[in-house]
Amino acid sequence: MSAVVFQQVSKTYRTARGPLQALREVSFTIEPGEFFGLLGPNGAGKTTLISILAGLSRATSGRVCVHGHDVVDAYAMARRCLGIVPQELVFDPFFSVREALRIQSGYFGLRRNDDWIDELLVNLGLADKANANMRQLSGGMKRRVLVAQALVHRPAVIVLDEPTAGVDVELRQTLWQFIARLNREGHTVLLTTHYLEEAEALCHRIAMLKAGQVVALDRTSALLSGRASTMLRFKTDDPLPASLADMARVTGRIVQIKAHDALEVEEILSTLRLHHVAVEDLEIGRADLEDVFLEIMQADTAPAFLDHPSPLEEVPS
Numbered sequence: 001m002s003a004v005v006f007q008q009v010s011k012t013y014r015t016a017r018g019p020l021q022a023l024r025e026v027s028f029t030i031e032p033g034e035f036f037g038l039l040g041p042n043g044a045g046k047t048t049l050i051s052i053l054a055g056l057s058r059a060t061s062g063r064v065c066v067h068g069h070d071v072v073d074a075y076a077m078a079r080r081c082l083g084i085v086p087q088e089l090v091f092d093p094f095f096s097v098r099e100a101l102r103i104q105s106g107y108f109g110l111r112r113n114d115d116w117i118d119e120l121l122v123n124l125g126l127a128d129k130a131n132a133n134m135r136q137l138s139g140g141m142k143r144r145v146l147v148a149q150a151l152v153h154r155p156a157v158i159v160l161d162e163p164t165a166g167v168d169v170e171l172r173q174t175l176w177q178f179i180a181r182l183n184r185e186g187h188t189v190l191l192t193t194h195y196l197e198e199a200e201a202l203c204h205r206i207a208m209l210k211a212g213q214v215v216a217l218d219r220t221s222a223l224l225s226g227r228a229s230t231m232l233r234f235k236t237d238d239p240l241p242a243s244l245a246d247m248a249r250v251t252g253r254i255v256q257i258k259a260h261d262a263l264e265v266e267e268i269l270s271t272l273r274l275h276h277v278a279v280e281d282l283e284i285g286r287a288d289l290e291d292v293f294l295e296i297m298q299a300d301t302a303p304a305f306l307d308h309p310s311p312l313e314e315v316p317s
């Protein structure tokens, strides 16, 4: 049985400015033991999808099941399988860290959970904060407590919504070591992140969400190899010839151009020579997930059509 099934999930928010469709028929399945990444720019609908999974928000249509339990009809059973680390830092300021974790254990009917709570505290670098009051903790420490809270009942499926946004490198490393261990021990992980290098390193499969729709879904290795696989990076002060400017990503003096194979690399280099573009610090490397992400996110959008008008791909009016 699948760990998580999203079946044609749509969500429309009623807002003061009219209806806003945050999700459009999102369907995908996460298998037990997978480390699954959900990527997408701000506003793509990632948090909306996770709050529907968590039972905090209702889908307008479609359904979601966790280990066979419908998140609406069998909320308690589904919730028991889930450990959710929310994007927002929400916590009760009146309790100590240990008290907060005991209370959370109580919600799941776990009375004697201190051995596991201690293990969580140690693995998340919170051991010396066990008796500190929640309101005394820094943002990074609060984030650790949220992770610990999500894990008190040893959920089969761990869901992390941007867990490393704005946190220090040390916590990122501690967190990933621990989550990767839990994944090796059989826990399923669903992660949303802005840090594409984290997703590339950790996730077996990745879905990319854009304006509420799944626009890519594949094994991480297939996403990386299926597209332009080579990236030329160099610095220059000279203008690029139009034929290259169209395909280049330019950040200040840094130019990045994708190539599909060695022949294309050769062509790009000879075009640069032909136009007397002085190139510094030339590197030829493998495209990474960020390159793939940008390529997918830039495709099929109105602004992209302005740059590359194509009569075959009119935006429907």
Ligand SMILES: Nc1ncnc2c1ncn2[C@@H]1O[C@H](COP(=O)(O)OP(=O)(O)O)[C@@H](O)[C@H]1O
Residues within 6 Å of the ligand: 013, 014, 015, 020, 022, 040, 041, 042, 043, 044, 045, 046, 047, 048, 049
């Ligand atoms: N409670 C809400 N009410 C109205 N609109 C919302 C609400 N939550 C999110 N949205 C809108 O839904 C879209 C998706 O948001 P969200 O799921 O938070 O995206 P992400 O997590 O990918 O950044 C955005 O346009 C956002 O403004």
Ligand SMILES: [Mg+2]
Residues within 6 Å of the ligand: 046, 047, 048, 087, 161, 162
């Ligand atoms: Mg979000």
